[in-house]
Amino acid sequence: MRLLDRFGRATTDFFEYAGGVTLLSGESLGFMARLRIRAGETVSQCAILGVQSIVIVILTALFTGMVISLESAQQAVAYGFSGFVGGAVAYGTVRELGPMLTAVVVAGRVASAIAAELGSMVVTEQIEALRSMGLQPARFLVVPRLTALLLMLPLLTIFADVVSIVGGMWVAQAYAHIPYATFLSSVRQTIDFPDVVKGLLKSFVFATIIVMVGAYQGLSTRGGAAGVGQAVTGAVVLAIILIFASNFVLSFLLFG
Amino acid sequence: MPTVSESSNGRLIARMENVTLSFGERVVLKDCSLDIVEGAITCIIGLSGAGKSTILRLLDGLLLPNDGHVYVRGEDICHMTEEQRNVVRQKISLSFQFSALLDSLTVGENVALPLREHTRLSEAEIRRAVMDSLDSVGLTQAYDNLPAELSGGMLKRAGFARAIVTRPELVLYDEPTTGLDPIVTNLITDTILRLREKLRGTAVVISHDLPSIFAMADYVAMLFEGAIIAYDTADRIRNSHNPIVAQFLEGSEFGPIPI
Numbered sequence: 015m016r017l018l019d020r021f022g023r024a025t026t027d028f029f030e031y032a033g034g035v036t037l038l039s040g041e042s043l044g045f046m047a048r049l050r051i052r053a054g055e056t057v058s059q060c061a062i063l064g065v066q067s068i069v070i071v072i073l074t075a076l077f078t079g080m081v082i083s084l085e086s087a088q089q090a091v092a093y094g095f096s097g098f099v100g101g102a103v104a105y106g107t108v109r110e111l112g113p114m115l116t117a118v119v120v121a122g123r124v125a126s127a128i129a130a131e132l133g134s135m136v137v138t139e140q141i142e143a144l145r146s147m148g149l150q151p152a153r154f155l156v157v158p159r160l161t162a163l164l165l166m167l168p169l170l171t172i173f174a175d176v177v178s179i180v181g182g183m184w185v186a187q188a189y190a191h192i193p194y195a196t197f198l199s200s201v202r203q204t205i206d207f208p209d210v211v212k213g214l215l216k217s218f219v220f221a222t223i224i225v226m227v228g229a230y231q232g233l234s235t236r237g238g239a240a241g242v243g244q245a246v247t248g249a250v251v252l253a254i255i256l257i258f259a260s261n262f263v264l265s266f267l268l269f270g
Numbered sequence: 271m272p273t274v275s276e277s278s279n280g281r282l283i284a285r286m287e288n289v290t291l292s293f294g295e296r297v298v299l300k301d302c303s304l305d306i307v308e309g310a311i312t313c314i315i316g317l318s319g320a321g322k323s324t325i326l327r328l329l330d331g332l333l334l335p336n337d338g339h340v341y342v343r344g345e346d347i348c349h350m351t352e353e354q355r356n357v358v359r360q361k362i363s364l365s366f367q368f369s370a371l372l373d374s375l376t377v378g379e380n381v382a383l384p385l386r387e388h389t390r391l392s393e394a395e396i397r398r399a400v401m402d403s404l405d406s407v408g409l410t411q412a413y414d415n416l417p418a419e420l421s422g423g424m425l426k427r428a429g430f431a432r433a434i435v436t437r438p439e440l441v442l443y444d445e446p447t448t449g450l451d452p453i454v455t456n457l458i459t460d461t462i463l464r465l466r467e468k469l470r471g472t473a474v475v476i477s478h479d480l481p482s483i484f485a486m487a488d489y490v491a492m493l494f495e496g497a498i499i500a501y502d503t504a505d506r507i508r509n510s511h512n513p514i515v516a517q518f519l520e521g522s523e524f525g526p527i528p529i
Binding site: 135138139140142143144145146147148149150 | 327330332352356357359360362363364366367368370371372373383384387388
């Protein structure tokens with residue numbers, strides 16, 4: 015009986031959470047569709063959420079591209095198909111790792127920051143103050159962040175793709191003596207424009223997940239500082255899980 | 271259930287009628303009724319955790335009752351859409367206990383926020399209105415300060431300035447003097463009185479500070495165990511024979527109020 019009770023409660027919680035995130039997303043996208051976007055705040059969020067994530071995205075993409083190249087170059091040299099290393103690095107990066115790793119890294123930074131900021135605003139009654147002034151927290155706080163990340167995450171993904179391929183190219187040359195021209199030729203033969211577009215399409219979905227999960231966690235914070243901590247942890251964990259899960263679904267739909 | 275209708279013929283700006291509100295298992299208000307007379311200062315007193323702040327949130331439509339009605343200017347705000355309530359909220363301002371200024375904005379930007387969002391005033395007009403509000407609470411020098419740079423009393427007054435900048439018809443003050451020294455408490459009390467004169471509006475004040483309450487209140491309501499058990503003019507409440515009111519005003523631990 016207790017197990018059944020627990021299952022029932024978990025099911026209710028799940029649907030309550032999913033419903034809450036869906037409503038908040040619908041409300042926010044509705045404001046965006048009606049162009050009710052605070053431009054100044056959006057620009058400021060582009061700097062906070064996007065520009066300040068560049069270094070961590072570069073480092074992650076660089077080392078990921080380097081390690082893919084290192085692993086594939088070893089095998090390629092051993093079996094005599096070193097002309098395919100560039101393609102292997104680019105294929106994995108542009109279609110999968112570039113969008114996903116960029117999103118995961120940004121989720122760690124941004125989902126937590128959004129949850130912490132909005133959660134603190136809840137416990138200090140700032141959200142209630144906004145509502146009492148007749149301002150919708152979704153329009154005032156969520157829409158600028160969502161718009162900013164929808165603009166910045168695809169750009170960061172392009173950045174990550176390029177850096178990853180350049181890092182891979184450098185390792186392939188330094189470690190396996192594969193010429194840059196050979197590497198780039200392999201990249202061009204393997205990757206075409208639709209692959210890049212589909213990879214970027216993923217980043218729009220990931221941006222929405224990161225902001226909406228972070229915002230919903232923050233806005234549903236209860237219980238003071240401890241509640242803010244739980245909101246932050248929950249936001250990062252859930253955003254990353256949803257990014258991995260949706261990446262599988264998107265890959266299946268786009269490339270399957 | 272005493273309401274002001276029984277003690278005054280004043281015109282009402284807001285009214286709670288048989289409101290019941292629970293948070294989970296906990297019943298905060300039970301069949302609670304309260305009238306707010308236009309142009310008067312009504313103070314709500316009661317034990318900590320009795321639900322006084324909840325009443326302010328109900329009047330502002332931030333909380334909705336499980337049962338009963340809340341009327342503002344004769345309209346039941348419980349059966350409105352959030353957008354309709356937002357329109358009503360432009361006539362009401364809530365000044366929060368800890369001011370609730372947005373900490374990413376300066377004091378000037380905080381006070382200007384409702385004007386920027388709800389009016390088409392030019393920046394020059396907004397600045398004039400903000401300076402006028404800040405001047406009303408003696409805080410013009412804090413225009414460019416962030417909330418974190420202000421003292422407790424200054425924060426409260428900055429919260430007042432934001433609350434009055436739109437010239438609301440009803441201002442709700444949530445514990446405006448709590449945690450302040452006696453001099454700042456007097457300053458805050460004077461400020462509320464001056465703002466009432468300036469706005470020619472109505473105020474509802476939640477407070478535990480009895481001298482401050484009797485200095486400013488026209489009406490006093492006592493909330494006890496989820497209902498208004500006494501509501502009358504300040505003088506009559508001060509001399510009330512109701513044992514619960516009398517014990518509360520005396521601050522005695524002996525009497526019908528369970529400690």
